Amino acid sequence: GAVVSQHPSRVICKSGTSVKIECRSLDFQATTMFWYRQFPKQSLMLMATSNEGSKATYEQGVEKDKFLINHASLTLSTLTVTSAHPEDSSFYICSPKRTDTQYFGPGTRLTVL
């Protein structure tokens, strides 16, 4: 159990375009979703926390208008990187939570040219 998928696994885009990343919990319902960002050779940094049906809470330094999070259902959350720039290139990992346990998606590697 506790299977988490992310799509796409890898994306390359031009500067100025928007990219949507989907995260699905395939066999459980997640009331809370965490989104992390990981730069090369660094740790996971929490970007935002969202609960189903409510607005996301963003960590300090993360622009809410740039990183749009939608958690419309208990099995699907999306992260949209708007007007992406090269400095947004990173590895994005979703983490749905069920009761007391956080699970992790396989990640999406974003490269902005």
Added chain:
Amino acid sequence: GIQVEQSPPDLILQEGANSTLRCNFSDSVNNLQWFHQNPWGQLINLFYIPSGTKQNGRLSATTVATERYSLLYISSSQTTDSGVYFCAVDESNMLTFGGGTRLMVKP
């Protein structure tokens, strides 16, 4: 917020060697987890260990909550153990990650 520090940051082992990875944290926590991040980026949970000792094959972990540290032991290391090891603490219903230990096991 809580601070989580891991040591060493980098470690190179010869296959078959043993190693100990350390995780220090600055405040009381509800839970502590150890993860292995494989070369493709997937995080694999190794242990939930808020206190005490657990073992799983060649891996074991010990958390001394009163002294705010946890240790991950890897015995008879194999090349497939290579990757990054993270500890993460649950302070307020979300995980905060340490900086990681990057392990390379050479054949």
